[in-house]
Amino acid sequence: MTTLNPVNITKPLHIIRPLHLTRQTFRAGLRSLSVIAASAVVATGAAVAASGVPPEPIPPLAESWPTFSGDYSGMRYSSLTQVTQANVKNLTLAWATRLAGGSDSGGDGVFSAAGPPQIVGGATSEPVVTGGLFSSAAPISVRGSILEHHGVLYAASPDNAWAIDARTGTVLWHYYWKTKGGTHTSNRGMGIYGDWLLFETADDYLVSLDARTGKERWHKDIASFPEQYFAEAAPIVIENHVLVGAGNDGDEPGSLKSYDPTNGELQWEFHTTPMKAGDPGASSWPSIEAARHGGGNVWTAGSFDPNTRLYIFGTGNPTPAYSSIAREGDNLFTCSLVAVNVDTGKMVWYYQTSPHDTHDWDSSQTPILVDGEFHGKPRKLVLQATRNGHFFVLDRVTGEHLLTTRYTPWGKWVQRINEQGQPVRDPRWDVTVGGTVLDIDGWTNWPPPAFSPQTGLFYLRGFENYGVMYYTETDPHGSMGLGGVTRGGEVALGSSIRAIDYQTGHTVWEHHFEPGQGYLGTLGSGLLTTAGGLLFAADQGKNLVAFDAEHGQPLWHSRLQDVSNGPETYLIDDHQYVMVAAGDMIYAFTLY
Amino acid sequence: MHAAVCATAAQAQAPPPKVGPDFPRPPGDPAAIARGQRTFTVNCGFCHGSSGRGGEGGPNLLRSPIVLNDQHGELIGAIVSNGRVARGMPKFELAEDSIADIAAYLHSLDMGGHKSPNFNPQSVLVGNAAAGKAFFNGPGHCTACHSIDKDLAGIGSKYDPPHLEDAIFTAGSTGTFGLMSPTAPPIRVTVDMPAGATVSGRLVELDDFDVTLIDDAGNRLTIRRDGDVPRLHINNPLQAHLDLVRRWDDRNLHDLTAYLATLK
Numbered sequence: 001m002t003t004l005n006p007v008n009i010t011k012p013l014h015i016i017r018p019l020h021l022t023r024q025t026f027r028a029g030l031r032s033l034s035v036i037a038a039s040a041v042v043a044t045g046a047a048v049a050a051s052g053v054p055p056e057p058i059p060p061l062a063e064s065w066p067t068f069s070g071d072y073s074g075m076r077y078s079s080l081t082q083v084t085q086a087n088v089k090n091l092t093l094a095w096a097t098r099l100a101g102g103s104d105s106g107g108d109g110v111f112s113a114a115g116p117p118q119i120v121g122g123a124t125s126e127p128v129v130t131g132g133l134f135s136s137a138a139p140i141s142v143r144g145s146i147l148e149h150h151g152v153l154y155a156a157s158p159d160n161a162w163a164i165d166a167r168t169g170t171v172l173w174h175y176y177w178k179t180k181g182g183t184h185t186s187n188r189g190m191g192i193y194g195d196w197l198l199f200e201t202a203d204d205y206l207v208s209l210d211a212r213t214g215k216e217r218w219h220k221d222i223a224s225f226p227e228q229y230f231a232e233a234a235p236i237v238i239e240n241h242v243l244v245g246a247g248n249d250g251d252e253p254g255s256l257k258s259y260d261p262t263n264g265e266l267q268w269e270f271h272t273t274p275m276k277a278g279d280p281g282a283s284s285w286p287s288i289e290a291a292r293h294g295g296g297n298v299w300t301a302g303s304f305d306p307n308t309r310l311y312i313f314g315t316g317n318p319t320p321a322y323s324s325i326a327r328e329g330d331n332l333f334t335c336s337l338v339a340v341n342v343d344t345g346k347m348v349w350y351y352q353t354s355p356h357d358t359h360d361w362d363s364s365q366t367p368i369l370v371d372g373e374f375h376g377k378p379r380k381l382v383l384q385a386t387r388n389g390h391f392f393v394l395d396r397v398t399g400e401h402l403l404t405t406r407y408t409p410w411g412k413w414v415q416r417i418n419e420q421g422q423p424v425r426d427p428r429w430d431v432t433v434g435g436t437v438l439d440i441d442g443w444t445n446w447p448p449p450a451f452s453p454q455t456g457l458f459y460l461r462g463f464e465n466y467g468v469m470y471y472t473e474t475d476p477h478g479s480m481g482l483g484g485v486t487r488g489g490e491v492a493l494g495s496s497i498r499a500i501d502y503q504t505g506h507t508v509w510e511h512h513f514e515p516g517q518g519y520l521g522t523l524g525s526g527l528l529t530t531a532g533g534l535l536f537a538a539d540q541g542k543n544l545v546a547f548d549a550e551h552g553q554p555l556w557h558s559r560l561q562d563v564s565n566g567p568e569t570y571l572i573d574d575h576q577y578v579m580v581a582a583g584d585m586i587y588a589f590t591l592y
Numbered sequence: 593m594h595a596a597v598c599a600t601a602a603q604a605q606a607p608p609p610k611v612g613p614d615f616p617r618p619p620g621d622p623a624a625i626a627r628g629q630r631t632f633t634v635n636c637g638f639c640h641g642s643s644g645r646g647g648e649g650g651p652n653l654l655r656s657p658i659v660l661n662d663q664h665g666e667l668i669g670a671i672v673s674n675g676r677v678a679r680g681m682p683k684f685e686l687a688e689d690s691i692a693d694i695a696a697y698l699h700s701l702d703m704g705g706h707k708s709p710n711f712n713p714q715s716v717l718v719g720n721a722a723a724g725k726a727f728f729n730g731p732g733h734c735t736a737c738h739s740i741d742k743d744l745a746g747i748g749s750k751y752d753p754p755h756l757e758d759a760i761f762t763a764g765s766t767g768t769f770g771l772m773s774p775t776a777p778p779i780r781v782t783v784d785m786p787a788g789a790t791v792s793g794r795l796v797e798l799d800d801f802d803v804t805l806i807d808d809a810g811n812r813l814t815i816r817r818d819g820d821v822p823r824l825h826i827n828n829p830l831q832a833h834l835d836l837v838r839r840w841d842d843r844n845l846h847d848l849t850a851y852l853a854t855l856k
Binding site for chain 2: 128129130131132134135137180181182183184224225226227228230250251252289293409410432433434435436437466467468470472480485486487489490491493513514539540541542543545554557559
């Protein structure tokens with residue numbers, strides 16, 4: 001058993017915690033020669049099954065991938081060194097798996113193998129089919145992180161979740177959620193607490209599954225469906241907290257909520273806009289009514305600093321997005337980096353990266369926590385490249401601003417950078433009735449960036465799409481949601497990977513890609529960097545590419561389909577795997 | 593085996609699923625909606641606007657969490673019957689049925705978001721046609737490719753103003769990404785092959801590792817790339833539009849739209 005499935009013996013065994021009888025800890029118990037530990041497993045097993053298994057601490061990214069960014073730092077930097085600049089050319093396909101979704105995920109056993117066990121849940125008996133770009137009937141596409149935990153992968157797309165053998169790609173079970181609707185943008189992945197999985201659904205539920213069987217444990221409402229919230233973020237599990245948020249394309253306000261992973265009870269809620277007179281930030285809105293419809297939704301995951309207990313996340317754009325006449329002021333805490341204490345949900349600091357945004361450029365991008373020298377002094381930093389085309393460095397303990405640079409060529413909307421380091425918009429590039437040429441999607445989006453401590457470089461996938469946006473709401477009473485519209489045409493100039501020196505904010509190298517085809521193809525996917533001196537990224541669509549992280553030359557590539565999520569890496573049986581999703585396919589590469 | 597084939601055939605005949613809105617709500621009774629609209633207009637319209645989108649002092653009800661979470665008047669009714677005196681809303685003595693009608697009316701209205709009910713295509717014409725003509729014949733360099741007597745003749749009748757403006761911007765191609773769309777004119781590529789030969793044709797696909805083209809004889813060729821080898825020469829007939837993308841001054845675009853809109 002141990003020969004087939006060697007366990008990393010450097011991983012500490014937490015015998016003071018109630019242990020559970022997973023294969024991993026059982027073997028770890030045997031391997032660590034502790035008869036006491038092994039008997040503790042047996043003795044506490046039953047009680048644990050009823051009360052929940054405390055999660056193992058999440059270490060810096062290496063063998064496994066137990067949370068959205070691999071670890072809490074958001075760096076997506078793996079210390080695995082098996083795959084290097086020298087040998088990456090030998091990286092080979094280990095397996096490829098196609099995921100089947102919906103209610104018909106099984107094979108028929110005749111023309112194809114019988115499918116995996118299917119578990120069906122949902123808050124409605126008949127699933128609702130929604131239309132448009134983000135239809136609930138869209139083909140399966142994994143556009144979020146895949147967890148790797150004890151040799152099993154956990155992947156999700158809207159309304160679907162799968163467990164997959166990380167060694168072979170065999171699907172172990174499939175869970176299907178019958179949706180009552182909601183905007184099915186994507187699912188950014190799951191969280192795990194012991195053996196319990198957690199993920200969000202587009203119709204605003206947090207669902208908990210037993211990771212071993214896919215059986216549902218419970219589901220809880222996390223946002224109001226009639227208010228038109230939709231949920232997609234990867235829940236972040238931090239000890240006994242599950243942090244979730246939801247999106248909204250109307251103008252309902254954002255919040256970050258913490259739930260108990262054992263039973264789904266709400267622990268705290270942090271509103272990202274003022275909810276009543278006198279709340280922090282209230283003076284940055286013309287009225288509480290405006291603030292309560294001010295957006296700032298929390299639709300992506302943040303990062304966590306265990307030492308300060310701070311969960312640091314980015315907030316969405318203010319609403320109405322383009323017609324800002326009824327929301328004069330900075331509109332706190334929209335388009336901001338916000339640090340809350342994970343135990344209390346109280347805000348410790350904030351920094352607004354886009355005061356009074358008028359372009360639908362949220363600041364939802366993953367913040368990266370770095371301990372490093374900054375201008376000669378060791379500091380605890382947070383780095384963020386936001387959709388408005390600016391790169392920020394802050395002290396993550398205090399929120400003190402340290403650096404702002406613009407990393408894009410299209411900066412005419414910026415009047416100046418103010419004393420606080422914030423870009424101040426030039427109202428001449430606000431959207432008008434006659435139409436305004438705009439960098440319409442912003443420079444980045446959900447695809448996560450990466451940071452390598454080896455190179456000191458922050459890696460960002462950027463793209464350049466322009467369109468003409470029209471202001472549609474001249475009546476401030478009636479402004480809702482966007483308040484602007486396009487006639488459908490956009491021009492894509494291509495995309496790029498930028499490597500930004502965090503000390504200066506300057507781009508050290510840039511690799512340009514011609515425009516991809518299709519909307520989602522142009523946004524790119526996420527990044528991964530490793531201690532092997534590599535940066536993994538998709539190009540304009542179909543190729544997974546390994547770049548020299550320091551200089552940006554491509555060293556290896558494999559042509560797949562349209563890559564849809566950020567590449568990941570993990571180590572099993574002393575083999576480093578590099579894994580990526582392309583729509584309904586998952587590919588795992590390794591060295592033999 | 594036969595059973596499996598039959599099952600597949602049955603699936604193929606199943607009607608396609610009905611596509612609905614993202615946030616469906618059961619449709620209301622048209623008669624109740626009509627009664628509700630009358631009751632609303634008389635009692636509520638002054639403050640909340642006849643469309644419910646806000647009026648003299650009253651907030652927009654279409655985005656009110658109370659209205660949105662209400663099903664049949666149970667949440668709205670409490671506000672109507674008790675008023676919100678501190679905020680200046682008096683009590684209304686309305687029968688339960690009338691309140692349910694008002695709820696049915698409010699729930700029949702679209703919440704908005706991406707919808708743009710006030711968008712008037714003619715409002716886009718804010719530019720100066722004379723200035724647009726000067727831009728067309730001068731700094732816009734439009735006459736290098738276009739003529740108002742030939743390809744652009746009657747263009748002002750073919751498009752409404754926003755689509756005309758969009759066509760100028762995206763070079764007339766449609767779809768999400770104009771210049772990469774199937775309707776865009778072909779991009780030509782010439783590849784320098786070893787020993788001085790070249791191949792050229794319509795560009796199909798291009799990345800760092802391969803270039804695919806269809807040559808003039810209709811052959812599809814995929815040629816491996818290794819860095820800058822072989823060299824490519826790309827001729828995009830819409831390059832002038834691409835070059836303008838970052839540089840557009842909105843006023844030039846508005847003026848040009850106003851000018852081309854006169855070419856009926």
